[in-house]
Amino acid sequence: MLLISTPTSPFGRKVKIAAIAYGLKASMQVEVGDPWTEVGQLREVNPLGKMPTLITPDGKAIYDSGVILEYLDTLLDQPRLFPTERRLDTLVMHALADGIIEAGLLITYERMRRPAEFSYAPWIDHQRGKIERALTSVLGAEPDPHAADAGSITLACALGYLDWRKQLDWRAAYPTLVTWLDAFRVSVPAFDATKAEH
Numbered sequence: 001m002l003l004i005s006t007p008t009s010p011f012g013r014k015v016k017i018a019a020i021a022y023g024l025k026a027s028m029q030v031e032v033g034d035p036w037t038e039v040g041q042l043r044e045v046n047p048l049g050k051m052p053t054l055i056t057p058d059g060k061a062i063y064d065s066g067v068i069l070e071y072l073d074t075l076l077d078q079p080r081l082f083p084t085e086r087r088l089d090t091l092v093m094h095a096l097a098d099g100i101i102e103a104g105l106l107i108t109y110e111r112m113r114r115p116a117e118f119s120y121a122p123w124i125d126h127q128r129g130k131i132e133r134a135l136t137s138v139l140g141a142e143p144d145p146h147a148a149d150a151g152s153i154t155l156a157c158a159l160g161y162l163d164w165r166k167q168l169d170w171r172a173a174y175p176t177l178v179t180w181l182d183a184f185r186v187s188v189p190a191f192d193a194t195k196a197e198h
């Protein structure tokens with residue numbers, strides 16, 4: 001398998017954590033992609049030009065990160081990223097955490113990709129509201145931090161991304177989630193192992 005991503009992509013990190021946690025890392029090469037250039041393999045294999053994209057051993061390009069996690073699950077003895085007995089809850093937690101990352105990414109792009117004179121504060125507030133509501137909804141309904149499934153892995157990546165890009169001081173606002181992430185880090189060492197040097 002060939003994973004096209006960057007060390008800092010929170011969506012790519014989901015895939016890397018899953019691969020390490022379930023013993024697939026040795027069969028996964030990683031190549032750095034660049035979604036901002038018009039040339040290169042990324043746009044050839046994924047018309048959206050987004051990372052991560054995975055090329056399977058038989059040459060099929062699959063995306064997005066959720067679909068890649070579904071694919072990895074098919075390589076395991078039984079579904080572990082979307083466990084059968086809690087599949088729906090896991091899918092919803094995965095979608096919620098993905099939404100946090102997407103809103104965070106839009107804030108970051110607004111700050112870094114758009115010229116400062118065009119930056120639109122209400123848009124940033126709109127995205128931050130999504131993150132705040134999503135994190136509030138997780139309180140009391142946190143996924144098991146000792147089970148590396150698509151929900152817990154993606155929530156951890158979302159929190160890690162907020163730590164890096166600082167769209168929100170989630171540590172001050174949601175101390176329960178700090179405790180949750182600490183427990184996840186101990187149970188799933190792949191989280192720390194995939195922390196990019198920013």
Ligand SMILES: N[C@@H](CCC(=O)N[C@@H](CS)C(=O)NCC(=O)O)C(=O)O
Binds near residue numbers: 008009051063
């Ligand atoms: N829904 C996609 C989102 C992927 C995504 O937005 N990745 C970012 C990098 S973290 C990207 O490729 N951005 C470049 C672009 O949107 O053109 C997934 O889960 O893989």
